[in-house]
Amino acid sequence: MTAKTTASGVAYDVQGTQGDLARRDAAMQAFVQDFAKTAAIHMESCLRCGMCATACQFYVGTGDPKYTPINKLKPFEQAYHRHVGPFAPLYRLFGIGSNVNVEMLQEWEALLFDACSLCGRCTLACPMGIDISELIKEARHGMYKAGLVPDRLELMDRTAKAWGSPATPSDDFADIIKDAGEENGVPMNIDLPKADYVITTAPAELTEHTKALADIAKILNKIGASWTYSSEGFEASNIGYINGDLELQEKMTRKMIDNAIAIGAHTLILPECGHAYGAARWEAARWYGGKIPLKIIHMTEFLDEVVASGKITLKQIGETTSFHDPCQLARRGGVVEAPRAVLKALGLEIKELEDHGALAWCCGGGGGVVSNTRADPLRYKAFELKKKQFEGANAQRFVTACGQCRITLTLGAKHFKWDKKVESLLELVADNMIV
Amino acid sequence: MDLLTFARGPALEIAMAIFVIGVLWRMVGVLSLPAWRDDSPPRKGAPPAWLAALQAIFGKMAPHRTFLKAGMFTTINGYVFHIGLAICVFAFAPHILFLKSLFGLSWPALPSGMIFAVGAVTAGSLIAALIYRLTSPVLKLISRGNDYISWGLTFLPVVTGLAAASHIGARYETLLAIHILSICVFLAWFPFGKLMHAFLFVFSRGATGIRFRHRGAQI
Numbered sequence: 186m187t188a189k190t191t192a193s194g195v196a197y198d199v200q201g202t203q204g205d206l207a208r209r210d211a212a213m214q215a216f217v218q219d220f221a222k223t224a225a226i227h228m229e230s231c232l233r234c235g236m237c238a239t240a241c242q243f244y245v246g247t248g249d250p251k252y253t254p255i256n257k258l259k260p261f262e263q264a265y266h267r268h269v270g271p272f273a274p275l276y277r278l279f280g281i282g283s284n285v286n287v288e289m290l291q292e293w294e295a296l297l298f299d300a301c302s303l304c305g306r307c308t309l310a311c312p313m314g315i316d317i318s319e320l321i322k323e324a325r326h327g328m329y330k331a332g333l334v335p336d337r338l339e340l341m342d343r344t345a346k347a348w349g350s351p352a353t354p355s356d357d358f359a360d361i362i363k364d365a366g367e368e369n370g371v372p373m374n375i376d377l378p379k380a381d382y383v384i385t386t387a388p389a390e391l392t393e394h395t396k397a398l399a400d401i402a403k404i405l406n407k408i409g410a411s412w413t414y415s416s417e418g419f420e421a422s423n424i425g426y427i428n429g430d431l432e433l434q435e436k437m438t439r440k441m442i443d444n445a446i447a448i449g450a451h452t453l454i455l456p457e458c459g460h461a462y463g464a465a466r467w468e469a470a471r472w473y474g475g476k477i478p479l480k481i482i483h484m485t486e487f488l489d490e491v492v493a494s495g496k497i498t499l500k501q502i503g504e505t506t507s508f509h510d511p512c513q514l515a516r517r518g519g520v521v522e523a524p525r526a527v528l529k530a531l532g533l534e535i536k537e538l539e540d541h542g543a544l545a546w547c548c549g550g551g552g553g554v555v556s557n558t559r560a561d562p563l564r565y566k567a568f569e570l571k572k573k574q575f576e577g578a579n580a581q582r583f584v585t586a587c588g589q590c591r592i593t594l595t596l597g598a599k600h601f602k603w604d605k606k607v608e609s610l611l612e613l614v615a616d617n618m619i620v
Numbered sequence: 621m622d623l624l625t626f627a628r629g630p631a632l633e634i635a636m637a638i639f640v641i642g643v644l645w646r647m648v649g650v651l652s653l654p655a656w657r658d659d660s661p662p663r664k665g666a667p668p669a670w671l672a673a674l675q676a677i678f679g680k681m682a683p684h685r686t687f688l689k690a691g692m693f694t695t696i697n698g699y700v701f702h703i704g705l706a707i708c709v710f711a712f713a714p715h716i717l718f719l720k721s722l723f724g725l726s727w728p729a730l731p732s733g734m735i736f737a738v739g740a741v742t743a744g745s746l747i748a749a750l751i752y753r754l755t756s757p758v759l760k761l762i763s764r765g766n767d768y769i770s771w772g773l774t775f776l777p778v779v780t781g782l783a784a785a786s787h788i789g790a791r792y793e794t795l796l797a798i799h800i801l802s803i804c805v806f807l808a809w810f811p812f813g814k815l816m817h818a819f820l821f822v823f824s825r826g827a828t829g830i831r832f833r834h835r836g837a838q839i
Binding site for chain 1: 645646648650651653654656657658659660661663664676679680683684686687689690692694695698704753756757758759760761762763764767812814816817820821823824825826827828829830831835836837838
């Protein structure tokens with residue numbers, strides 16, 4: 186791994202020892218590999234109207250046109266037109282658009298990884314409905330194969346391959362669970378052979394938010410559920426999904442699902458993590474190879490279910506709050522009402538941000554941006570948009586349902602010396618549950 | 621063979637053949653690619669795929685209010701020249717006669733004076749779109765040759781049509797021949813460039829509609 190700078194001064198990281206041509210070809214080929222109908226329709230349809238720029242936090246935050254979402258795909262337009270598009274033979278025959286070189290890919294590394302959180306807001310702004318965010322995921326696959334990924338993300342990738350999680354070795358998982366139980370006075374279940382519910386985690390719970398491990402256990406114990414954590418398949422955040430490492434994405438997905446099936450679970454509960462929801466709820470079936478014989482739900486959906494069914498009752502907090510919608514949960518996952526129903530059950534009056542629900546601004550740290558420290562200055566620009574909207578809503582509390590969003594917003598608050606605490610919906614429910 | 625006979629005859633026939641074959645080639649080329657199977661269970665209450673596609677196709681006719689603030693010019697000007705072009709193409713009596721000769725269908729025309737006015741507004745709107753493309757830092761960066769060619773080949777039939785209708789610059793027959801030839805070039809370019817969005821928008825929006833509504837997400 187080596188950190189370098191392009192001729193125009195853009196920082197990039199490089200992995201492996203491939204030559205420049207091999208690197209470029211690997212990127213192009215990986216991008217078009219298994220190119221599907223919807224992606225092709227979207228590659229064909231751009232009007233170059235620039236509406237996507239108005240939706241991107243990194244463009245709006247900086248005013249720099251290079252952050253226009255569709256521009257982030259520029260090197261990959263060539264790959265599509267030369268190898269997949271209906272006129273590919275003409276492109277190759279006349280040498281149209283053959284100007285991509287490895288320097289361009291190096292330059293674009295930061296646009297694809299530092300300046301895109303895969304939040305998908307651009308998709309909603311596009312008059313043609315082009316799912317730019319999904320195309321950027323495909324482009325990241327090309328970059329991964331070319332060995333042009335931010336080192337911090339590549340490190341997480343290698344760690345996940347070695348440990349089964351980017352946060353902790355699988356061997357230590359049981360100890361972390363036991364410690365969280367002891368620290369919070371909650372009986373924990375770990376590695377039970379059979380259970381109805383399997384609880385999964387994301388790196389945030391295993392590092393900064395370990396109380397969340399006990400919070401969900403407290404709720405499951407209260408409703409008398411049969412549940413367990415499992416050292417064999419606990420990691421749900423799926424760094425392969427973020428990095429474009431599709432082989433790892435498949436491996437992580439299958440490990441988690443196969444394990445839950447072996448335990449006989451009817452429900453797999455995903456942690457408070459947006460990307461886990463995207464990877465498991467909507468994409469797992471693709472890697473599993475068909476319909477998955479168990480229910481996969483986000484923590485927020487589970488909380489909504491137990492609150493709505495009356496299985497738990499909550500103390501009334503009686504304050505005002507704004508809710509930060511995690512992009513993968515709300516915009517790309519359709520879970521908008523569930524967290525609001527839970528907040529209302531907590532006796533909280535919701536003061537909505539100017540842009541909320543499907544149209545909410547990203548925290549700025551999704552898609553691996555928060556882990557990629559090189560992107561910190563850009564991330565702070567995105568945070569300023571969020572901070573301004575929160576201040577406009579004038580609520581007493583600020584709640585979210587994604588550990589990575591929470592970390593990103595907390596880091597932003599710290600940077601700007603903003604004294605607002607970002608709270609977890611799960612934590613609020615667990616703390617205010619009438620035992 | 622004089623210019624008008626050439627334009628009305630072989631030129632138009634060749635252009636239409638390129639248009640039809642090219643459009644079919646591009647659409648089949650894209651739509652014949654394999655699709656990922658989505659075996660994830662749909663959100664409770666998710667509409668069937670056809671309805672989800674329709675919701676997106678029509679729902680995307682207007683941007684979300686939050687994007688409209690920054691995209692006001694693009695949106696309104698886009699509507700002006702699209703509607704203007706539609707009126708000029710489909711509501712001008714000579715065009716209706718031509719379309720009747722092709723498809724056997726006809727409908728009432730708008731007065732020529734009104735079409736002329738709409739054509740002038742359309743030309744102005746297209747010029748405004750070009751100026752915006754040339755001056756907006758975002759559009760300058762993301763524009764390709766395709767965008768400028770497509771703009772030029774859309775603009776030409778409008779101005780040559782206006783010239784023919786007002787008999788300015790040359791004999792009417794010559795102006796009409798030039799107008800028809802400009803349409804021939806437009807038709808021949810259509811399948812290869814961004815003008816194809818006239819067909820692609822249905823599939824592009826529809827595909828995202830199906831993906832998002834399956835998840836219970838807003839489009």
